[in-house]
Amino acid sequence: MKLLISRRLPDSVMAAAAARFDVTDRAGDGPMTQAECIAALAEQDAVIPTLGDAFGAEVFASAASPRCRLLANFGVGYNHIDTAAAEAAGVAVTNTPGAVTDATADIAMTLILMTARRAGEGERMVRAGRWTGWHPTQMLGLHVTGKTVAIIGMGRIGQAIARRCHFGFGCRIVYANRSAKTVDFPADRLSLPEAVSTADIVVIALPGGAETNHHIDADVLAAMRPHAILVNISRGDVIDETALVAALQSGRIGGAGLDVYEFEPAVPEALTRMENVTLLPHLGTAALEVREAMGRMALANVIALADGEPLPNPV
Template sequence: MEAAEAAFEVTLRDETAPLDAEELRDALRDFDAVLPTLGDRFDAAVFADVPQPRARILANFGVGYNHIDAEAARAAGVVVSNTPGAVTDATADIALTLILMTARRAGEGERLLRAGRWQGWGPVQMLGAHVTGKTVGIIGMGRIGKAIARRCHFGFGMTVVFHNRSALADVGVPATQVGLAQAMAADFVVVAVPGGAATHHLIGINEFAAMQSSGIFINISRGDVVDEGALVATLQAGLIAGAGLDVYEFEPKVPAALIALENVTLLPHLGTAALEVRTAMGLMAVANLVALFDGAEVPNRV
Protein backbone atom coordinates (compact mmCIF):
# COMPACT_ATOMS: atom_id res chain seq x y z
CA MET A 1 0.00 0.00 0.00
CA GLU A 2 2.81 2.42 0.84
CA ALA A 3 4.50 1.77 -2.50
CA ALA A 4 1.22 2.21 -4.40
CA GLU A 5 0.27 5.37 -2.53
CA ALA A 6 3.67 6.88 -3.30
CA ALA A 7 2.86 6.68 -7.01
CA PHE A 8 -0.94 6.79 -7.33
CA GLU A 9 -4.18 7.95 -5.81
CA VAL A 10 -5.30 4.61 -4.37
CA THR A 11 -8.77 3.26 -3.68
CA LEU A 12 -8.56 0.22 -1.39
CA ARG A 13 -11.29 -2.41 -1.44
CA ASP A 14 -10.54 -3.92 1.95
CA GLU A 15 -12.28 -7.28 1.70
CA THR A 16 -11.33 -10.67 0.32
CA ALA A 17 -14.54 -11.66 -1.49
CA PRO A 18 -14.10 -11.47 -5.27
CA LEU A 19 -15.39 -8.44 -7.18
CA ASP A 20 -19.00 -8.98 -8.20
CA ALA A 21 -20.28 -8.42 -11.75
CA GLU A 22 -20.99 -4.71 -11.22
CA GLU A 23 -17.69 -4.08 -9.44
CA LEU A 24 -15.72 -5.74 -12.24
CA ARG A 25 -17.27 -3.44 -14.82
CA ASP A 26 -16.94 -0.37 -12.61
CA ALA A 27 -13.25 -1.17 -12.09
CA LEU A 28 -12.64 -0.98 -15.85
CA ARG A 29 -14.74 2.18 -16.25
CA ASP A 30 -13.67 4.20 -13.21
CA PHE A 31 -9.96 3.59 -12.67
CA ASP A 32 -6.79 4.07 -14.69
CA ALA A 33 -5.33 0.85 -13.30
CA VAL A 34 -6.57 -2.18 -11.37
CA LEU A 35 -4.60 -4.52 -9.12
CA PRO A 36 -6.86 -7.63 -8.99
CA THR A 37 -6.43 -10.89 -7.13
CA LEU A 38 -7.24 -14.54 -7.82
CA GLY A 39 -11.05 -14.50 -7.67
CA ASP A 40 -11.63 -11.33 -9.70
CA ARG A 41 -12.94 -12.77 -12.97
CA PHE A 42 -12.28 -10.32 -15.76
CA ASP A 43 -13.68 -12.61 -18.44
CA ALA A 44 -14.68 -11.83 -22.02
CA ALA A 45 -18.21 -10.84 -20.99
CA VAL A 46 -16.86 -8.10 -18.73
CA PHE A 47 -14.78 -6.61 -21.55
CA ALA A 48 -17.73 -6.93 -23.94
CA ASP A 49 -19.76 -4.73 -21.59
CA VAL A 50 -16.91 -2.21 -21.28
CA PRO A 51 -15.42 -2.15 -24.80
CA GLN A 52 -13.52 1.11 -24.22
CA PRO A 53 -12.23 0.87 -20.66
CA ARG A 54 -10.54 3.69 -18.82
CA ALA A 55 -8.25 1.13 -17.19
CA ARG A 56 -4.98 0.64 -19.03
CA ILE A 57 -3.63 -2.27 -16.99
CA LEU A 58 -4.71 -5.20 -14.83
CA ALA A 59 -1.65 -5.79 -12.64
CA ASN A 60 -2.55 -9.20 -11.24
CA PHE A 61 -1.45 -10.06 -7.70
CA GLY A 62 -0.19 -13.60 -8.37
CA VAL A 63 1.46 -15.64 -11.06
CA GLY A 64 -1.69 -17.45 -12.24
CA TYR A 65 -4.01 -15.29 -14.34
CA ASN A 66 -6.56 -17.74 -15.72
CA HIS A 67 -9.27 -15.61 -14.06
CA ILE A 68 -8.43 -12.88 -16.59
CA ASP A 69 -9.20 -13.27 -20.29
CA ALA A 70 -5.85 -11.95 -21.53
CA GLU A 71 -6.93 -11.95 -25.18
CA ALA A 72 -10.08 -9.97 -24.47
CA ALA A 73 -8.02 -7.54 -22.40
CA ARG A 74 -5.50 -7.12 -25.19
CA ALA A 75 -8.28 -6.47 -27.71
CA ALA A 76 -9.60 -3.76 -25.39
CA GLY A 77 -6.17 -2.18 -25.11
CA VAL A 78 -5.59 -3.33 -21.52
CA VAL A 79 -2.20 -4.68 -20.46
CA VAL A 80 -2.20 -7.73 -18.16
CA SER A 81 0.77 -8.45 -15.90
CA ASN A 82 1.55 -10.96 -13.16
CA THR A 83 4.13 -11.66 -10.42
CA PRO A 84 6.03 -14.80 -11.47
CA GLY A 85 9.42 -14.75 -9.76
CA ALA A 86 8.14 -13.92 -6.29
CA VAL A 87 6.09 -17.10 -5.90
CA THR A 88 8.44 -19.79 -7.18
CA ASP A 89 10.13 -21.04 -4.05
CA ALA A 90 7.10 -20.70 -1.78
CA THR A 91 4.93 -22.72 -4.16
CA ALA A 92 7.62 -25.38 -4.56
CA ASP A 93 7.84 -25.61 -0.78
CA ILE A 94 4.10 -26.29 -0.58
CA ALA A 95 4.49 -29.09 -3.13
CA LEU A 96 7.06 -30.76 -0.89
CA THR A 97 4.84 -30.14 2.14
CA LEU A 98 2.01 -31.99 0.41
CA ILE A 99 4.29 -34.83 -0.70
CA LEU A 100 5.53 -35.39 2.85
CA MET A 101 2.20 -34.88 4.58
CA THR A 102 0.38 -37.28 2.27
CA ALA A 103 3.10 -39.92 2.12
CA ARG A 104 3.60 -39.95 5.88
CA ARG A 105 -0.11 -39.52 6.73
CA ALA A 106 0.64 -36.40 8.77
CA GLY A 107 -2.83 -34.86 8.53
CA GLU A 108 -4.48 -38.14 9.45
CA GLY A 109 -2.09 -38.57 12.37
CA GLU A 110 -2.75 -35.10 13.73
CA ARG A 111 -6.51 -35.64 13.54
CA LEU A 112 -6.07 -38.92 15.43
CA LEU A 113 -4.05 -37.25 18.18
CA ARG A 114 -6.29 -34.19 18.54
CA ALA A 115 -9.33 -36.45 18.80
CA GLY A 116 -7.72 -38.23 21.77
CA ARG A 117 -7.60 -41.55 19.93
CA TRP A 118 -3.82 -42.09 19.92
CA GLN A 119 -2.93 -45.18 21.95
CA GLY A 120 0.86 -44.74 21.83
CA TRP A 121 3.64 -45.88 19.52
CA GLY A 122 3.34 -49.21 17.77
CA PRO A 123 5.53 -50.94 15.17
CA VAL A 124 2.82 -51.01 12.50
CA GLN A 125 0.92 -47.87 13.48
CA MET A 126 0.01 -45.56 10.56
CA LEU A 127 2.56 -46.89 8.13
CA GLY A 128 2.99 -44.50 5.22
CA ALA A 129 5.15 -44.31 2.12
CA HIS A 130 8.88 -43.60 2.17
CA VAL A 131 9.81 -40.56 0.07
CA THR A 132 13.61 -40.67 -0.16
CA GLY A 133 14.91 -42.34 -3.29
CA LYS A 134 11.54 -42.61 -5.02
CA THR A 135 10.57 -41.28 -8.47
CA VAL A 136 8.76 -37.98 -8.94
CA GLY A 137 6.90 -37.12 -12.12
CA ILE A 138 6.51 -33.37 -12.62
CA ILE A 139 3.84 -32.16 -15.05
CA GLY A 140 5.00 -28.74 -16.26
CA MET A 141 8.67 -27.80 -15.99
CA GLY A 142 8.56 -24.02 -15.70
CA ARG A 143 10.06 -22.00 -12.85
CA ILE A 144 8.04 -23.81 -10.20
CA GLY A 145 8.49 -27.25 -11.73
CA LYS A 146 12.26 -26.76 -11.79
CA ALA A 147 12.24 -25.59 -8.17
CA ILE A 148 10.31 -28.72 -7.19
CA ALA A 149 12.76 -30.88 -9.16
CA ARG A 150 15.72 -29.35 -7.30
CA ARG A 151 14.13 -30.01 -3.93
CA CYS A 152 13.20 -33.59 -4.81
CA HIS A 153 16.59 -34.46 -6.33
CA PHE A 154 18.99 -32.72 -3.96
CA GLY A 155 16.85 -32.95 -0.82
CA PHE A 156 15.45 -36.46 -1.12
CA GLY A 157 17.60 -38.20 -3.72
CA MET A 158 14.58 -38.72 -5.95
CA THR A 159 14.69 -39.67 -9.61
CA VAL A 160 13.04 -36.93 -11.66
CA VAL A 161 10.97 -37.48 -14.78
CA PHE A 162 8.86 -34.73 -16.28
CA HIS A 163 6.33 -33.92 -18.96
CA ASN A 164 6.42 -30.53 -20.66
CA ARG A 165 4.73 -29.22 -23.80
CA SER A 166 8.08 -28.01 -25.20
CA ALA A 167 11.38 -29.87 -25.22
CA LEU A 168 13.86 -28.86 -22.51
CA ALA A 169 17.54 -29.73 -22.70
CA ASP A 170 18.54 -28.79 -19.15
CA VAL A 171 16.29 -28.32 -16.11
CA GLY A 172 19.07 -27.90 -13.56
CA VAL A 173 19.07 -31.46 -12.22
CA PRO A 174 19.42 -34.91 -13.79
CA ALA A 175 15.95 -35.48 -15.26
CA THR A 176 14.28 -37.31 -18.12
CA GLN A 177 11.57 -35.76 -20.27
CA VAL A 178 8.81 -38.29 -20.94
CA GLY A 179 5.25 -38.53 -22.19
CA LEU A 180 2.37 -37.63 -19.92
CA ALA A 181 1.38 -41.23 -19.20
CA GLN A 182 4.93 -42.14 -18.17
CA ALA A 183 5.17 -39.11 -15.87
CA MET A 184 1.86 -40.11 -14.29
CA ALA A 185 3.32 -43.55 -13.54
CA ALA A 186 5.89 -42.13 -11.09
CA ASP A 187 5.70 -42.80 -7.35
CA PHE A 188 4.74 -39.16 -6.78
CA VAL A 189 3.07 -36.98 -9.41
CA VAL A 190 3.15 -33.19 -9.05
CA VAL A 191 1.16 -30.93 -11.35
CA ALA A 192 2.79 -27.51 -11.89
CA VAL A 193 1.35 -26.22 -15.17
CA PRO A 194 -0.24 -22.78 -15.59
CA GLY A 195 -4.01 -22.55 -15.62
CA GLY A 196 -6.09 -21.55 -18.64
CA ALA A 197 -7.98 -23.05 -21.54
CA ALA A 198 -4.95 -25.00 -22.80
CA THR A 199 -4.62 -26.95 -19.55
CA HIS A 200 -8.26 -27.21 -18.45
CA HIS A 201 -8.86 -30.82 -17.31
CA LEU A 202 -5.40 -31.81 -18.51
CA ILE A 203 -5.53 -34.52 -15.84
CA GLY A 204 -8.63 -36.69 -16.10
CA ILE A 205 -9.74 -40.26 -15.76
CA ASN A 206 -7.36 -41.59 -18.43
CA GLU A 207 -4.35 -39.90 -16.84
CA PHE A 208 -5.26 -41.21 -13.38
CA ALA A 209 -5.53 -44.68 -14.91
CA ALA A 210 -1.81 -44.44 -15.77
CA MET A 211 -0.84 -44.03 -12.11
CA GLN A 212 0.43 -46.83 -9.91
CA SER A 213 -1.85 -48.14 -7.18
CA SER A 214 0.81 -46.91 -4.73
CA GLY A 215 1.06 -43.52 -6.45
CA ILE A 216 0.40 -40.22 -4.74
CA PHE A 217 -1.01 -37.27 -6.69
CA ILE A 218 -0.17 -33.63 -5.84
CA ASN A 219 -1.70 -30.48 -7.35
CA ILE A 220 -0.28 -27.02 -6.66
CA SER A 221 -1.13 -25.47 -10.05
CA ARG A 222 -4.76 -24.48 -10.61
CA GLY A 223 -7.80 -26.45 -9.55
CA ASP A 224 -9.40 -26.74 -12.99
CA VAL A 225 -6.28 -28.35 -14.44
CA VAL A 226 -7.66 -31.49 -12.79
CA ASP A 227 -11.05 -33.07 -13.44
CA GLU A 228 -12.04 -33.10 -9.78
CA GLY A 229 -14.80 -35.64 -10.32
CA ALA A 230 -12.33 -38.04 -11.92
CA LEU A 231 -9.92 -37.58 -9.01
CA VAL A 232 -12.66 -38.32 -6.47
CA ALA A 233 -13.72 -41.43 -8.38
CA THR A 234 -10.11 -42.63 -8.61
CA LEU A 235 -9.55 -42.16 -4.87
CA GLN A 236 -12.86 -43.72 -3.85
CA ALA A 237 -12.08 -46.77 -5.97
CA GLY A 238 -8.69 -47.14 -4.25
CA LEU A 239 -6.86 -46.95 -7.57
CA ILE A 240 -4.14 -44.66 -6.13
CA ALA A 241 -2.74 -44.37 -2.63
CA GLY A 242 -3.60 -40.74 -1.94
CA ALA A 243 -3.56 -37.11 -2.98
CA GLY A 244 -2.37 -33.75 -1.68
CA LEU A 245 -4.18 -30.63 -2.89
CA ASP A 246 -3.68 -26.91 -2.40
CA VAL A 247 -6.12 -25.85 -5.15
CA TYR A 248 -9.62 -26.91 -6.16
CA GLU A 249 -11.69 -26.78 -9.32
CA PHE A 250 -14.44 -24.62 -7.80
CA GLU A 251 -12.67 -23.12 -4.80
CA PRO A 252 -13.44 -22.19 -2.14
CA LYS A 253 -15.92 -25.04 -2.55
CA VAL A 254 -14.30 -28.40 -1.80
CA PRO A 255 -16.29 -31.58 -2.53
CA ALA A 256 -17.59 -33.34 0.58
CA ALA A 257 -16.32 -36.57 -0.96
CA LEU A 258 -12.73 -35.26 -0.84
CA ILE A 259 -13.12 -34.02 2.73
CA ALA A 260 -14.38 -37.47 3.77
CA LEU A 261 -11.24 -39.25 2.52
CA GLU A 262 -8.52 -39.79 5.13
CA ASN A 263 -5.80 -40.38 2.53
CA VAL A 264 -6.14 -36.88 1.08
CA THR A 265 -4.27 -33.82 2.38
CA LEU A 266 -6.29 -30.65 1.86
CA LEU A 267 -4.75 -27.19 2.23
CA PRO A 268 -6.63 -23.87 1.76
CA HIS A 269 -4.55 -22.51 -1.15
CA LEU A 270 -1.47 -21.77 0.97
CA GLY A 271 1.03 -21.83 -1.91
CA THR A 272 2.32 -18.28 -1.42
CA ALA A 273 1.02 -17.68 2.10
CA ALA A 274 4.14 -16.22 3.71
CA LEU A 275 4.31 -12.53 4.59
CA GLU A 276 7.60 -11.86 2.82
CA VAL A 277 6.35 -13.64 -0.30
CA ARG A 278 3.03 -11.80 -0.43
CA THR A 279 4.88 -8.51 0.15
CA ALA A 280 7.21 -9.28 -2.75
CA MET A 281 4.20 -10.11 -4.94
CA GLY A 282 2.53 -6.82 -4.07
CA LEU A 283 5.67 -4.81 -4.75
CA MET A 284 6.12 -6.58 -8.08
CA ALA A 285 2.52 -5.80 -9.05
CA VAL A 286 3.06 -2.12 -8.16
CA ALA A 287 6.30 -2.09 -10.16
CA ASN A 288 4.30 -3.28 -13.18
CA LEU A 289 1.85 -0.41 -12.67
CA VAL A 290 4.58 2.19 -12.27
CA ALA A 291 6.41 1.00 -15.37
CA LEU A 292 3.32 1.37 -17.55
CA PHE A 293 2.57 4.92 -16.44
CA ASP A 294 6.24 5.89 -16.68
CA GLY A 295 6.18 4.82 -20.32
CA ALA A 296 8.58 1.94 -19.67
CA GLU A 297 8.27 -1.71 -20.63
CA VAL A 298 6.03 -3.57 -18.16
CA PRO A 299 8.46 -6.11 -16.69
CA ASN A 300 5.96 -8.93 -16.22
CA ARG A 301 3.51 -8.42 -19.07
CA VAL A 302 1.71 -11.66 -20.00
Protein backbone atom coordinates (compact mmCIF):
# COMPACT_ATOMS: atom_id res chain seq x y z
CA MET A 1 0.00 0.00 0.00
CA LYS A 2 1.08 3.53 -0.77
CA LEU A 3 0.99 5.88 2.23
CA LEU A 4 1.61 9.62 2.20
CA ILE A 5 2.63 11.25 5.48
CA SER A 6 1.99 14.94 5.03
CA ARG A 7 4.56 16.17 7.56
CA ARG A 8 7.37 14.16 9.07
CA LEU A 9 6.39 12.41 12.31
CA PRO A 10 8.74 11.26 15.10
CA ASP A 11 11.41 8.83 13.91
CA SER A 12 9.92 5.80 15.65
CA VAL A 13 6.60 6.33 13.85
CA MET A 14 8.28 6.89 10.48
CA ALA A 15 10.27 3.67 10.92
CA ALA A 16 7.14 1.69 11.80
CA ALA A 17 5.32 3.09 8.79
CA ALA A 18 8.21 2.34 6.43
CA ALA A 19 8.39 -1.25 7.69
CA ARG A 20 4.84 -1.86 6.54
CA PHE A 21 4.03 0.53 3.68
CA ASP A 22 5.46 2.27 0.63
CA VAL A 23 5.81 5.63 2.38
CA THR A 24 6.09 9.04 0.78
CA ASP A 25 7.64 11.40 3.32
CA ARG A 26 6.50 14.78 2.05
CA ALA A 27 9.12 17.50 2.23
CA GLY A 28 8.46 20.67 4.18
CA ASP A 29 6.66 21.64 7.36
CA GLY A 30 3.81 23.64 5.85
CA PRO A 31 0.28 22.47 5.03
CA MET A 32 -0.41 20.61 1.80
CA THR A 33 -1.52 22.72 -1.12
CA GLN A 34 -4.83 22.04 -2.81
CA ALA A 35 -2.97 20.49 -5.75
CA GLU A 36 -1.07 18.19 -3.38
CA CYS A 37 -4.31 17.14 -1.69
CA ILE A 38 -5.91 16.30 -5.05
CA ALA A 39 -2.82 14.35 -6.14
CA ALA A 40 -2.73 12.45 -2.85
CA LEU A 41 -6.32 11.29 -3.27
CA ALA A 42 -5.54 10.12 -6.79
CA GLU A 43 -2.18 8.43 -6.15
CA GLN A 44 -2.13 7.14 -2.56
CA ASP A 45 -3.98 4.32 -0.83
CA ALA A 46 -3.97 6.23 2.46
CA VAL A 47 -2.85 9.61 3.75
CA ILE A 48 -1.88 10.74 7.23
CA PRO A 49 -2.77 14.44 7.07
CA THR A 50 -2.70 16.92 9.91
CA LEU A 51 -3.67 20.45 10.89
CA GLY A 52 -4.02 22.76 7.88
CA ASP A 53 -4.06 20.03 5.22
CA ALA A 54 -7.35 21.21 3.72
CA PHE A 55 -9.25 18.29 2.25
CA GLY A 56 -12.33 20.33 1.44
CA ALA A 57 -15.29 19.55 -0.79
CA GLU A 58 -13.58 21.13 -3.80
CA VAL A 59 -10.61 18.77 -3.39
CA PHE A 60 -12.84 15.70 -3.45
CA ALA A 61 -14.79 17.14 -6.39
CA SER A 62 -11.51 17.47 -8.31
CA ALA A 63 -10.40 13.91 -7.54
CA ALA A 64 -12.99 11.75 -9.28
CA SER A 65 -12.94 8.10 -8.16
CA PRO A 66 -10.01 8.55 -5.77
CA ARG A 67 -7.60 5.70 -5.17
CA CYS A 68 -7.24 6.83 -1.55
CA ARG A 69 -9.49 5.02 0.93
CA LEU A 70 -8.42 6.61 4.22
CA LEU A 71 -7.42 9.95 5.70
CA ALA A 72 -5.92 8.90 9.04
CA ASN A 73 -5.74 12.35 10.59
CA PHE A 74 -2.81 13.06 12.91
CA GLY A 75 -4.69 14.96 15.61
CA VAL A 76 -8.04 14.87 17.33
CA GLY A 77 -9.40 17.92 15.49
CA TYR A 78 -10.42 17.30 11.89
CA ASN A 79 -12.22 20.49 10.85
CA HIS A 80 -9.77 20.79 7.94
CA ILE A 81 -11.41 17.71 6.38
CA ASP A 82 -14.88 17.82 4.84
CA THR A 83 -16.09 14.52 6.26
CA ALA A 84 -19.34 14.53 4.29
CA ALA A 85 -17.46 14.97 1.02
CA ALA A 86 -15.00 12.28 2.08
CA GLU A 87 -17.79 9.84 2.83
CA ALA A 88 -19.46 10.55 -0.51
CA ALA A 89 -16.15 9.82 -2.23
CA GLY A 90 -15.70 6.56 -0.33
CA VAL A 91 -12.82 7.87 1.79
CA ALA A 92 -12.90 7.05 5.50
CA VAL A 93 -11.64 9.55 8.07
CA THR A 94 -10.10 8.71 11.45
CA ASN A 95 -8.46 10.77 14.17
CA THR A 96 -6.39 10.31 17.35
CA PRO A 97 -8.67 10.80 20.38
CA GLY A 98 -7.36 10.02 23.82
CA ALA A 99 -3.70 10.37 22.95
CA VAL A 100 -3.89 14.15 23.15
CA THR A 101 -6.12 14.58 26.21
CA ASP A 102 -3.67 15.02 29.06
CA ALA A 103 -1.08 17.00 27.10
CA THR A 104 -3.71 19.47 25.91
CA ALA A 105 -5.15 19.78 29.41
CA ASP A 106 -1.66 20.51 30.72
CA ILE A 107 -1.25 23.34 28.21
CA ALA A 108 -4.61 24.74 29.32
CA MET A 109 -3.32 24.82 32.89
CA THR A 110 -0.11 26.46 31.69
CA LEU A 111 -2.13 29.20 30.01
CA ILE A 112 -4.41 29.63 33.03
CA LEU A 113 -1.51 30.05 35.42
CA MET A 114 0.66 32.17 33.12
CA THR A 115 -2.18 34.56 32.34
CA ALA A 116 -3.62 34.74 35.85
CA ARG A 117 -0.22 35.28 37.47
CA ARG A 118 1.18 37.50 34.68
CA ALA A 119 4.11 35.12 34.14
CA GLY A 120 4.80 36.11 30.53
CA GLU A 121 4.79 39.79 31.42
CA GLY A 122 7.11 39.12 34.35
CA GLU A 123 9.56 37.12 32.27
CA ARG A 124 9.68 39.86 29.65
CA MET A 125 10.43 42.37 32.42
CA VAL A 126 13.32 40.30 33.75
CA ARG A 127 14.79 39.60 30.30
CA ALA A 128 14.63 43.31 29.43
CA GLY A 129 16.49 44.26 32.60
CA ARG A 130 13.55 46.32 33.87
CA TRP A 131 13.02 44.46 37.14
CA THR A 132 13.98 46.65 40.09
CA GLY A 133 13.35 44.11 42.85
CA TRP A 134 10.50 42.68 44.89
CA HIS A 135 7.88 44.86 46.52
CA PRO A 136 4.45 44.11 48.04
CA THR A 137 2.24 45.40 45.24
CA GLN A 138 4.34 44.43 42.22
CA MET A 139 2.52 42.62 39.38
CA LEU A 140 -0.48 41.51 41.40
CA GLY A 141 -2.43 38.88 39.49
CA LEU A 142 -5.46 36.63 39.84
CA HIS A 143 -5.21 33.96 42.56
CA VAL A 144 -6.37 30.74 40.85
CA THR A 145 -7.04 28.60 43.93
CA GLY A 146 -10.72 28.49 44.82
CA LYS A 147 -11.91 30.40 41.76
CA THR A 148 -14.82 29.44 39.50
CA VAL A 149 -13.79 27.89 36.20
CA ALA A 150 -16.21 27.59 33.27
CA ILE A 151 -15.42 24.80 30.82
CA ILE A 152 -17.02 25.37 27.43
CA GLY A 153 -17.15 21.90 25.88
CA MET A 154 -17.07 19.07 28.40
CA GLY A 155 -15.57 16.30 26.28
CA ARG A 156 -12.46 14.31 27.16
CA ILE A 157 -10.18 17.35 27.19
CA GLY A 158 -12.68 19.61 28.94
CA GLN A 159 -13.12 17.04 31.69
CA ALA A 160 -9.35 16.62 32.08
CA ILE A 161 -8.98 20.39 32.51
CA ALA A 162 -11.86 20.54 34.97
CA ARG A 163 -10.40 17.67 36.97
CA ARG A 164 -7.06 19.46 37.28
CA CYS A 165 -8.76 22.69 38.33
CA HIS A 166 -11.03 21.04 40.89
CA PHE A 167 -8.69 18.53 42.50
CA GLY A 168 -5.50 20.55 42.07
CA PHE A 169 -6.73 24.06 42.85
CA GLY A 170 -10.03 23.60 44.66
CA CYS A 171 -11.93 25.40 41.92
CA ARG A 172 -15.67 25.36 41.49
CA ILE A 173 -16.52 23.92 38.05
CA VAL A 174 -19.37 25.07 35.85
CA TYR A 175 -19.75 24.02 32.23
CA ALA A 176 -21.68 24.59 29.05
CA ASN A 177 -22.24 21.56 26.87
CA ARG A 178 -24.90 20.20 24.53
CA SER A 179 -25.65 17.40 26.98
CA ALA A 180 -25.17 16.78 30.68
CA LYS A 181 -22.07 14.82 31.69
CA THR A 182 -21.53 12.33 34.48
CA VAL A 183 -18.17 13.19 36.03
CA ASP A 184 -16.21 12.30 39.17
CA PHE A 185 -16.18 15.84 40.57
CA PRO A 186 -18.85 18.45 41.37
CA ALA A 187 -19.85 20.39 38.25
CA ASP A 188 -22.87 22.52 37.43
CA ARG A 189 -24.20 22.57 33.88
CA LEU A 190 -25.32 26.06 32.84
CA SER A 191 -26.21 27.84 29.64
CA LEU A 192 -23.28 29.45 27.84
CA PRO A 193 -24.17 33.02 28.98
CA GLU A 194 -24.69 31.83 32.57
CA ALA A 195 -21.43 29.89 32.61
CA VAL A 196 -19.23 32.73 31.34
CA SER A 197 -20.93 35.34 33.53
CA THR A 198 -20.31 33.20 36.62
CA ALA A 199 -16.65 32.37 36.03
CA ASP A 200 -13.31 33.90 36.89
CA ILE A 201 -11.65 31.71 34.26
CA VAL A 202 -13.30 30.55 31.02
CA VAL A 203 -11.67 27.68 29.12
CA ILE A 204 -12.71 26.82 25.56
CA ALA A 205 -12.45 23.09 24.82
CA LEU A 206 -14.85 22.75 21.88
CA PRO A 207 -14.23 20.81 18.66
CA GLY A 208 -13.58 22.88 15.57
CA GLY A 209 -15.89 23.00 12.58
CA ALA A 210 -18.76 24.96 11.07
CA GLU A 211 -21.02 24.37 14.09
CA THR A 212 -18.60 26.04 16.51
CA ASN A 213 -17.19 28.79 14.28
CA HIS A 214 -17.28 32.04 16.29
CA HIS A 215 -19.15 30.25 19.08
CA ILE A 216 -17.40 32.71 21.37
CA ASP A 217 -18.51 36.02 19.88
CA ALA A 218 -18.87 39.61 21.07
CA ASP A 219 -22.03 38.80 23.03
CA VAL A 220 -20.37 35.96 24.92
CA LEU A 221 -17.32 38.09 25.67
CA ALA A 222 -19.58 40.90 26.89
CA ALA A 223 -21.17 38.48 29.37
CA MET A 224 -17.81 37.71 31.00
CA ARG A 225 -16.76 39.38 34.24
CA PRO A 226 -14.31 42.29 33.82
CA HIS A 227 -11.52 40.54 35.73
CA ALA A 228 -12.04 37.14 34.07
CA ILE A 229 -9.54 35.52 31.73
CA LEU A 230 -10.31 33.51 28.61
CA VAL A 231 -8.23 30.47 27.62
CA ASN A 232 -8.46 28.69 24.26
CA ILE A 233 -6.87 25.32 23.53
CA SER A 234 -9.45 24.13 20.99
CA ARG A 235 -9.42 25.69 17.50
CA GLY A 236 -8.71 29.32 16.76
CA ASP A 237 -11.88 30.02 14.80
CA VAL A 238 -14.07 29.01 17.74
CA ILE A 239 -13.42 32.57 18.95
CA ASP A 240 -14.23 35.68 16.92
CA GLU A 241 -10.69 37.02 17.11
CA THR A 242 -11.69 40.56 16.14
CA ALA A 243 -14.22 40.64 18.97
CA LEU A 244 -11.63 39.23 21.37
CA VAL A 245 -9.12 41.97 20.50
CA ALA A 246 -11.82 44.59 21.05
CA ALA A 247 -12.81 43.10 24.42
CA LEU A 248 -9.20 43.08 25.58
CA GLN A 249 -8.43 46.57 24.32
CA SER A 250 -11.49 48.02 26.03
CA GLY A 251 -10.81 46.24 29.32
CA ARG A 252 -14.08 44.31 28.98
CA ILE A 253 -12.23 41.17 30.10
CA GLY A 254 -9.12 40.78 32.18
CA GLY A 255 -6.86 38.78 29.89
CA ALA A 256 -6.49 35.83 27.55
CA GLY A 257 -4.29 32.77 27.14
CA LEU A 258 -4.18 31.42 23.60
CA ASP A 259 -2.55 28.37 22.05
CA VAL A 260 -4.53 28.60 18.79
CA TYR A 261 -5.53 31.42 16.46
CA GLU A 262 -8.27 32.06 13.94
CA PHE A 263 -5.87 32.43 11.00
CA GLU A 264 -2.76 30.73 12.37
CA PRO A 265 0.12 31.02 12.03
CA ALA A 266 -0.90 34.68 11.62
CA VAL A 267 -1.42 36.35 14.99
CA PRO A 268 -2.95 39.84 15.14
CA GLU A 269 -0.35 42.46 16.00
CA ALA A 270 -2.79 43.89 18.53
CA LEU A 271 -2.58 40.66 20.54
CA THR A 272 1.21 40.60 20.48
CA ARG A 273 1.32 44.12 21.93
CA MET A 274 -0.87 43.33 24.95
CA GLU A 275 0.82 42.44 28.22
CA ASN A 276 -2.29 40.71 29.60
CA VAL A 277 -2.29 38.09 26.84
CA THR A 278 -0.27 34.84 26.87
CA LEU A 279 0.53 33.57 23.38
CA LEU A 280 1.83 30.07 22.65
CA PRO A 281 2.64 28.56 19.22
CA HIS A 282 0.05 25.73 19.24
CA LEU A 283 1.96 23.64 21.78
CA GLY A 284 -1.05 21.57 22.89
CA THR A 285 0.40 18.15 22.09
CA ALA A 286 4.05 19.12 21.69
CA ALA A 287 5.71 16.42 23.77
CA LEU A 288 7.64 13.60 22.10
CA GLU A 289 5.82 10.71 23.79
CA VAL A 290 2.47 12.31 22.96
CA ARG A 291 3.32 12.87 19.31
CA GLU A 292 4.61 9.28 19.13
CA ALA A 293 1.33 8.01 20.61
CA MET A 294 -0.64 10.09 18.10
CA GLY A 295 1.47 8.73 15.26
CA ARG A 296 1.01 5.14 16.38
CA MET A 297 -2.74 5.68 16.64
CA ALA A 298 -2.94 7.16 13.14
CA LEU A 299 -0.79 4.32 11.81
CA ALA A 300 -2.98 1.73 13.54
CA ASN A 301 -5.91 2.95 11.46
CA VAL A 302 -3.89 2.57 8.25
CA ILE A 303 -2.83 -0.94 9.30
CA ALA A 304 -6.47 -1.84 9.99
CA LEU A 305 -7.39 -0.67 6.51
CA ALA A 306 -4.62 -2.78 5.00
CA ASP A 307 -5.69 -5.84 6.99
CA GLY A 308 -9.37 -5.42 6.21
CA GLU A 309 -10.19 -4.85 9.87
CA PRO A 310 -12.59 -2.25 11.36
CA LEU A 311 -10.96 1.14 11.77
CA PRO A 312 -10.19 1.79 15.46
CA ASN A 313 -10.94 5.53 15.42
CA PRO A 314 -13.50 6.51 12.80
CA VAL A 315 -14.91 10.02 13.12
